[in-house]
Amino acid sequence: MDIEEGLIDLICFFEELFIDYGMNPVIAQYLNLFINLLAITLLVIGINYIIKHFIIEGFKLFTNKTKTTFDDFLIKSNFPRYVGRFLPILLVYKTFPLIFADFPETLRVFHFVLKIYVIILLIWIFRSILRSTRNYLKTREEFNDKPLESFSQIIMIFIWIVGFMFIFSEITGKSVVGFAISLGAASAVILLIFKDTILGLVASIQVSVNDIVRIGDWISFEKFGADGTVTEINLATVRVQNWDNTYTTIPTYSLISDSFQNWRGMQESPGRRIKRSVYIKQNSVKFLSPEKINELKKIKLIAPYLENRQVEIDKFNEANNIDKGLLINGRNQTNLGIFRKYADSYLHEHSAIHKEMYIIVRHLAPTANGIPLEILCFSRDKRWENFEYISADIFDHLIAAIPYFDLKLFESPSGDDIRDFLEKNT
Numbered sequence: 001m002d003i004e005e006g007l008i009d010l011i012c013f014f015e016e017l018f019i020d021y022g023m024n025p026v027i028a029q030y031l032n033l034f035i036n037l038l039a040i041t042l043l044v045i046g047i048n049y050i051i052k053h054f055i056i057e058g059f060k061l062f063t064n065k066t067k068t069t070f071d072d073f074l075i076k077s078n079f080p081r082y083v084g085r086f087l088p089i090l091l092v093y094k095t096f097p098l099i100f101a102d103f104p105e106t107l108r109v110f111h112f113v114l115k116i117y118v119i120i121l122l123i124w125i126f127r128s129i130l131r132s133t134r135n136y137l138k139t140r141e142e143f144n145d146k147p148l149e150s151f152s153q154i155i156m157i158f159i160w161i162v163g164f165m166f167i168f169s170e171i172t173g174k175s176v177v178g179f180a181i182s183l184g185a186a187s188a189v190i191l192l193i194f195k196d197t198i199l200g201l202v203a204s205i206q207v208s209v210n211d212i213v214r215i216g217d218w219i220s221f222e223k224f225g226a227d228g229t230v231t232e233i234n235l236a237t238v239r240v241q242n243w244d245n246t247y248t249t250i251p252t253y254s255l256i257s258d259s260f261q262n263w264r265g266m267q268e269s270p271g272r273r274i275k276r277s278v279y280i281k282q283n284s285v286k287f288l289s290p291e292k293i294n295e296l297k298k299i300k301l302i303a304p305y306l307e308n309r310q311v312e313i314d315k316f317n318e319a320n321n322i323d324k325g326l327l328i329n330g331r332n333q334t335n336l337g338i339f340r341k342y343a344d345s346y347l348h349e350h351s352a353i354h355k356e357m358y359i360i361v362r363h364l365a366p367t368a369n370g371i372p373l374e375i376l377c378f379s380r381d382k383r384w385e386n387f388e389y390i391s392a393d394i395f396d397h398l399i400a401a402i403p404y405f406d407l408k409l410f411e412s413p414s415g416d417d418i419r420d421f422l423e424k425n426t
Contacts, residue, residue, distance in 0.1 A: 036099045044088040051084035069139060073132035082125045089118065115170050123163045130155055146214065153235035154201060200236045203253040212255055213238065218263040224250050226260075243384075271354035271378030274391050278398060279370035284408040285336045287327040292406070296338060299404070301345040309333065339405040340373065343398055347377050352390045354378040370410030 059071075059080045074080065093114060100107040134152045137143040169175060207213055213230055219240065220227045228242035238250045254260075266272050288296070293310060297303045313331045316322075322330030344361045347353050357378040364372035375398070379390045402409060 033099065033103075040092065040095055040099070044091065047088045047091065048084075051087065052081070055084060056080045070132060070136045073135045074128070076135070077128040077131045079125065079128040079132060082121060082128055085121060089114070089121075112170060116167055119163055119166050119170075123159055126159050127156060130159075146208075149232060149234040151204075151208065154204060157201065157235070199253040200251070203251075203256050204233070204235050206256050207233065207252065213262060214264070218267065219260055220263070221248075221250060221254075221258075221260040223258055223260075224248055224254070226250055267382060269378075269382075271357050271380055272382040272387050273376070273378050274387075274394065275374065275376050276391065276395060277364065277372040277374040278395070278402070279367075279372055279410040280336060280402075281370050281408040281410045282366060284406065285334060285371070286406065287332040288335055288338065289327065292335075293333060296405070299342065301349065302338060302342045305341055305345070306333075306338065335405040335407055336371070336373075339402065339407055342401065342405070343373070343375065346397065346401075347375070347394070350394065352379055352381060352393075354380050369412075 060075055096110050096114075097107060100110065130152050134148045137146075137148055213219060213233065215230050215233060217230045218228065219230060221240070226240040226242065226248035228240050228248070230238060231241050231247075232239040233252070236252060238252055238255060240248045240250060242248055293306060297306050310333070313333065317324060317330040320330065324330060340361050340363075344359065347359050347361070348355065353359065354377075358376060359378075360374075360376040362374050362376070364374055366372075375394065379387050381387060381390065399409065
């Protein structure tokens with residue numbers, strides 16, 4: 001109580017002094033108020049200077065000596081500066097009721113403004129802690145693929161909503177519960193105004209909970225022209241760095257409302273699928289004579305197969321008295337069937353092909369462009385550039401091997417083909 005009386009005497013010192021010198025009491029009162037406000041302002045500036053140049057710098061020196069990096073992120077997000085502002089606020093809060101004792105209306109406005117400022121300052125402090133936590137977790141390997149930006153934005157929206165509820169309570173004099181009831185009554189308008197934000201909020205939660213997309217995933221989204229790696233997931237958008245180093249921004253809600261392709265399964269699997277076809281001209285498929293089969297036995301990959309298969313076919317034909325005067329009679333080998341076996345053997349021998357996953361060489365339904373011979377296998381190396389090299393290497397070899405089996409690839413005639421045909425027939 002003695003301290004408070006001493007402060008009152010100090011605050012009223014100039015007013016009493018001016019009145020003793022014969023100054024008008026009203027003028028003396030306002031002049032005393034001005035001097036007191038100037039003194040408080042200078043004191044607040046001095047406290048802020050001390051906090052900035054001594055306390056905050058001391059906190060920085062302390063964080064430099066600690067092993068954890070979390071406190072470093074607190075410095076970057078201005079956490080110490082925000083917390084330090086409570087000291088001048090406390091000074092102002094204690095002295096202003098004494099300074100404005102004769103101005104109750106001004107004091108009421110002051111209390112209102114101070115409460116609003118404290119609420120906003122608390123929001124800033126929570127935001128600072130949230131940002132520091134997010135940036136710290138980004139440095140941890142186990143959180144590299146998590147949508148931390150989206151999580152932090154969701155929490156920040158909740159903090160702002162709570163903050164606005166308290167601000168509304170201070171402005172209107174209603175309780176926070178009353179504000180919540182009013183908010184419910186205006187929900188239709190709020191849903192209309194914040195439709196995109198709400199959709200983004202729901203989508204962010206679903207994307208995270210259902211693990212639809214992670215940072216680092218390779219996705220293809222034809223609708224938005226995106227084909228590349230996800231670099232950022234936040235409340236409203238997903239940012240994708242395409243393979244040409246351009247960036248595409250996708251609305252987060254589109255990840256649950258539209259169809260897109262996520263290549264994460266391929267990246268996590270033991271191999272990456274190769275699925276391509278070569279088109280064989282149908283009129284080049286034929287039965288093979290014994291002479292041609294003997295010639296093909298020189299190919300090491302299929303020599304054992306040809307030997308065993310031909311013995312089996314010959315036994316069947318002899319047991320059933322098949323007339324082999326025509327190749328069509330009985331069982332026979334075709335050049336396409338042997339090439340299919342060659343391609344299968346080649347894939348099983350290829351060092352870059354994963355042998356424990358599917359290796360299939362199959363016919364598809366004939367088309368106007370020939371018979372599709374589809375190759376389906378998995379490369380061990382999943383990196384894009386190496387995958388393309390392996391695929392090209394396999395088909396380079398198979399395309400070059402096709403003529404050895406008296407097969408022809410289908411190819412639409414070009415202008416040179418038509419010109420050569422006309423020259424030969426004129």
